[in-house]
Amino acid sequence: MYTLGYTLMVVSLLALLVSLFASRSWSRPVIKVGAVVFGIGAVVLLTGG
Known part of the structure; x- marks a missing residue:
């Protein structure tokens, strides 16, 4: 389930950069x-996880 954690963190970082x-x-x-x-x-x- 580590993939889920990394995915959430990467997506959130991308959202912060876009914002x-x-x-x-x-x-x-x-x-x-x-x-x-x-x-x-x-x-x-x-x-x-």
């Missing part, structure tokens, strides 16, 4: 969602 380049009204929610998904991915990795 940084696209300074529009939807960038702030993307940052929040990205942070949450990154946290979930980190927890999945730490708990071993």
Whole structure:
């Protein structure tokens, strides 16, 4: 299940990068969602899936 954790973290990082380049009204929610998904991915990795 490590793949799930890595996938979540990579996707969240991509979303954060996109939100940084696209300074529009939807960038702030993307940052929040990205942070949450990154946290979930980190927890999945730490708990071993």
